[in-house]
Amino acid sequence: MFRILAERLKQGSRTLDWPRKEPALSPRYRGRPELADTACGDCRACYAACPAGALFTRADAPGRTPLLDMARCIFCGACAEVCPEGAIRFSRDYRVAAASREGLLVGPRAAGGEGAGGAPADPAALMGDRFRLFRRSLKLREVSAGGCNACEADTNVLGTLVYDLGRFGIEFTASPRHADGLVVTGPVTRNMCAALVDTWAAVPRPRLLVAVGACAISGGLFREAPECLGGLGGTAGDTGPGAPAVADTLTEAGLTPDIYVPGCPPNPWSILAGILALRGEGRPLIPDWTLSVGPGQTIVRG
Amino acid sequence: MHEFDYRKAVALNEVPVLTAEALGERILEHVRDGWRVLAYFGLPEAGGDGAVGLCCVLAHDAEQRLAAARTAPLTAFPSLAEACPQVELFEREIYEEWGILPEGHPWLKPVRRSPDAPGGSGRDFYRVDGSEVHEVGVGPVHAGIIEPGHFRFQCYGEIILHLEIALGYQHRALMALLRPRAAAEPVAALRLAECAAGDSSVAHATALCVLRERLLGLGELSERCQRLRRAGLELERLANHCGDLGAIAGDTGFLPTSSWNGRIRGDFLNLTATLCGNRFGRGLLAYGGAAWGLSSEECADMAGRLAATGRDAAGSAKTMFASSSVGQRMAGTGQVTEALAREIGLVGVAARASGLPRDARFHAPLSSLPQAAPGPRTERTGDVFARAEVRRAEMEDSLTMVEADLDWLGRHPEDAAERERAHGMEKAALAQLPPQRLAVAQVEGWRGEICHVGVTGPDGDFLALRVVDPSFHNWTGMALAMRGGQISDFPLCNKSFNLSYCGYDL
Numbered sequence: 001m002f003r004i005l006a007e008r009l010k011q012g013s014r015t016l017d018w019p020r021k022e023p024a025l026s027p028r029y030r031g032r033p034e035l036a037d038t039a040c041g042d043c044r045a046c047y048a049a050c051p052a053g054a055l056f057t058r059a060d061a062p063g064r065t066p067l068l069d070m071a072r073c074i075f076c077g078a079c080a081e082v083c084p085e086g087a088i089r090f091s092r093d094y095r096v097a098a099a100s101r102e103g104l105l106v107g108p109r110a111a112g113g114e115g116a117g118g119a120p121a122d123p124a125a126l127m128g129d130r131f132r133l134f135r136r137s138l139k140l141r142e143v144s145a146g147g148c149n150a151c152e153a154d155t156n157v158l159g160t161l162v163y164d165l166g167r168f169g170i171e172f173t174a175s176p177r178h179a180d181g182l183v184v185t186g187p188v189t190r191n192m193c194a195a196l197v198d199t200w201a202a203v204p205r206p207r208l209l210v211a212v213g214a215c216a217i218s219g220g221l222f223r224e225a226p227e228c229l230g231g232l233g234g235t236a237g238d239t240g241p242g243a244p245a246v247a248d249t250l251t252e253a254g255l256t257p258d259i260y261v262p263g264c265p266p267n268p269w270s271i272l273a274g275i276l277a278l279r280g281e282g283r284p285l286i287p288d289w290t291l292s293v294g295p296g297q298t299i300v301r302g
Numbered sequence: 303m304h305e306f307d308y309r310k311a312v313a314l315n316e317v318p319v320l321t322a323e324a325l326g327e328r329i330l331e332h333v334r335d336g337w338r339v340l341a342y343f344g345l346p347e348a349g350g351d352g353a354v355g356l357c358c359v360l361a362h363d364a365e366q367r368l369a370a371a372r373t374a375p376l377t378a379f380p381s382l383a384e385a386c387p388q389v390e391l392f393e394r395e396i397y398e399e400w401g402i403l404p405e406g407h408p409w410l411k412p413v414r415r416s417p418d419a420p421g422g423s424g425r426d427f428y429r430v431d432g433s434e435v436h437e438v439g440v441g442p443v444h445a446g447i448i449e450p451g452h453f454r455f456q457c458y459g460e461i462i463l464h465l466e467i468a469l470g471y472q473h474r475a476l477m478a479l480l481r482p483r484a485a486a487e488p489v490a491a492l493r494l495a496e497c498a499a500g501d502s503s504v505a506h507a508t509a510l511c512v513l514r515e516r517l518l519g520l521g522e523l524s525e526r527c528q529r530l531r532r533a534g535l536e537l538e539r540l541a542n543h544c545g546d547l548g549a550i551a552g553d554t555g556f557l558p559t560s561s562w563n564g565r566i567r568g569d570f571l572n573l574t575a576t577l578c579g580n581r582f583g584r585g586l587l588a589y590g591g592a593a594w595g596l597s598s599e600e601c602a603d604m605a606g607r608l609a610a611t612g613r614d615a616a617g618s619a620k621t622m623f624a625s626s627s628v629g630q631r632m633a634g635t636g637q638v639t640e641a642l643a644r645e646i647g648l649v650g651v652a653a654r655a656s657g658l659p660r661d662a663r664f665h666a667p668l669s670s671l672p673q674a675a676p677g678p679r680t681e682r683t684g685d686v687f688a689r690a691e692v693r694r695a696e697m698e699d700s701l702t703m704v705e706a707d708l709d710w711l712g713r714h715p716e717d718a719a720e721r722e723r724a725h726g727m728e729k730a731a732l733a734q735l736p737p738q739r740l741a742v743a744q745v746e747g748w749r750g751e752i753c754h755v756g757v758t759g760p761d762g763d764f765l766a767l768r769v770v771d772p773s774f775h776n777w778t779g780m781a782l783a784m785r786g787g788q789i790s791d792f793p794l795c796n797k798s799f800n801l802s803y804c805g806y807d808l
Contacts, residue, residue, distance in 0.1 A: 150500025
């Protein structure tokens with residue numbers, strides 16, 4: 001008993017007073033990308049270097065800095081490394097979550113208005129009262145649907161004493177019937193589709209859905225795997241070629257995320273900030289210079 | 303069988319083509335002589351007309367030798383599963399992936415098709431009959447934040463007679479994606495290999511890099527690269543062993559260590575992030591080297607944090623092992639005997655806990671860097687206690703090794719000439735692969751030996767690229783460890799093995 005207490009004193013208190021205090025991230029951490037608008041000419045170095053197919057040519061400016069789709073991005077930094085113009089850099093901002101699939105598209109910061117279109121998205125304004133019910137208490141159930149265990153591990157870690165998820169009234173439950181929503185990781189494998197749909201059906205309404213990681217949003221590196229359904233993002237072209245019928249099952253079951261946390265895997269602070277943003281808490285989700293692609297605009301794949 | 307040095311690629315024409323019967327006999331002979339099966343797979347003929355033969359790679363750990371043999375294309379072969387249980391799962395995989403029938407296999411259950419797979423008709427489970435026998439099914443979705451798998455218990459009262467584990471839910475067809483990319487788009491393939499099992503990102507990336515380097519015959523890398531890679535690998539071991547000890551403590555109801563280790567594990571992950579920006583070590587490895595270096599100041603900063611984290615980890619583990627209730631709960635739970643471990647081909651922590659000195663850092667070292675211990679850390683009892691104790695001891699060794707690496711890196715800043723050489727090596731490592739070669743990479747990940755086997759065809763593409771995660775060998779051990787135990791032992795036992803679902807499902 002005394003031994004335990006003595007060790008307890010040595011281990012100290014390690015919970016970070018977040019969001020009042022900011023976490024100390026690695027100097028090499030790659031957070032939300034920032035793009036500068038440059039004339040690229042025929043240079044396609046970033047497209048060639050990207051292992052995730054995350055770069056898109058802007059329909060309105062084909063010869064300039066492309067769009068970066070955080071839905072697919074694995075934040076490896078390869079594009080930034082090869083860009084001769086230094087047009088792409090990864091900031092240290094870990095607040096990367098967005099409330100829509102389109103909100104994950106990052107365009108070049110507008111120098112003089114061009115390319116700007118995204119509205120500042122304060123979570124309180126964006127989410128409104130939709131999830132007000134869950135302000136004081138939010139119970140979530142996690143489903144790994146083909147995840148590699150990295151997103152799972154960095155979601156699980158929120159329960160440890162550094163993050164202390166419980167102080168926000170948030171808890172992961174053992175049963176979907178006790179949950180207010182699901183957190184899904186992984187590209188959704190064909191083999192896991194039925195279990196995911198069943199689990200979602202077992203969550204009482206109103207319910208919410210969180211997609212964590214590039215796989216869960218777009219299929220990530222497994223976007224083209226016939227055994228995977230391309231995640232929950234549901235944007236055309238992101239569906240695994242082998243399984244359109246099964247992918248439809250996901251849509252029919254209403255598995256459309258309310259919040260998207262990109263990354264491979266996202267930093268735990270990104271996940272925590274994302275979940276809090278869902279309730280309209282925390283700082284703006286999407287910075288005002290992010291290009292939002294509306295229904296009228298088309299994207300040409302590079 | 304063609305025998306060769308584990309570091310060397312062999313020309314495919316040196317690997318003898320045997321009949322299926324002869325291959326089976328050779329495998330049995332070798333296993334009797336102390337060899338074990340590393341990989342056993344279908345090897346498609348060059349030309350892609352769908353004809354597939356078999357290829358088997360074995361290892362003799364004490365002699366640091368490998369052996370390989372293959373067959374001509376075939377559609378069936380005599381099963382060895384009864385005589386040599388460690389090939390049982392490989393034979394099912396061969397049947398599932400290439401349709402080659404292992405004749406006489408006791409039960410050709412699916413390997414990676416879950417019972418819920420679309421178009422599937424469910425699956426038969428082994429069933430024990432009797433008036434007081436009952437069956438308990440768990441999963442695929444479990445109570446914690448954990449990957450999916452289905453567990454089916456056959457119980458008599460409280461006692462588990464049999465546990466059957468059905469996996470496949472995480473099957474992403476990783477090997478099918480990896481095979482063409484590893485030759486044509488090697489860097490993209492490396493990013494994919496890092497997702498084979500997220501908690502073993504560094505180990506799987508190391509294996510794919512080493513495989514390519516061996517196929518190209520690049521020879522040993524610079525000491526700097528070796529130390530950077532080893533630091534990444536050992537930090538991965540520290541983080542996961544630490545997390546596992548915490549999880550075991552949690553399942554014995556000992557909350558202090560459970561709580562502390564959750565935090566300490568994160569500190570180890572953050573040290574990895576200092577190295578390469580990613581907590582799981584993604585992006586650390588590059589073919590022919592390491593993608594990141596460390597300055598003297600960064601080394602000093604990391605060494606200081608490592609020492610503090612190491613002290614916390616040691617104190618936390620000591621508190622746990624000093625608790626008699628923890629010790630009693632772990633002792634005797636989920637036992638695997640040495641004979642059983644050898645028979646089913648266990649690897650990694652689970653094998654060492656049962657007394658088998660299997661550790662690829664010793665039987666297939668990637669470099670000539672000194673180890674922290676004279677040999678693999680082994681225990682004799684093969685229970686949860688032994689698996690926890692192996693982890694505790696290995697954390698001490700890993701700390702010593704990372705300290706040594708940081709110390710060396712801090713004292714040897716990279717100069718321009720060396721950087722030049724390193725770039726040359728990295729460029730050489732991206733060259734087109736030589737045709738008709740077979741090479742093997744064995745990397746001791748924290749869970750156990752990760753094995754990547756590559757066979758190139760006439761144009762330098764991969765005819766076969768096999769990824770064998772330690773979980774592939776060890777899930778059977780987990781199932782057998784539960785016999786005679788109770789369902790309440792299952793979570794604790796499961797934590798002590800901590801096997802990967804996606805690493806098995808791939």
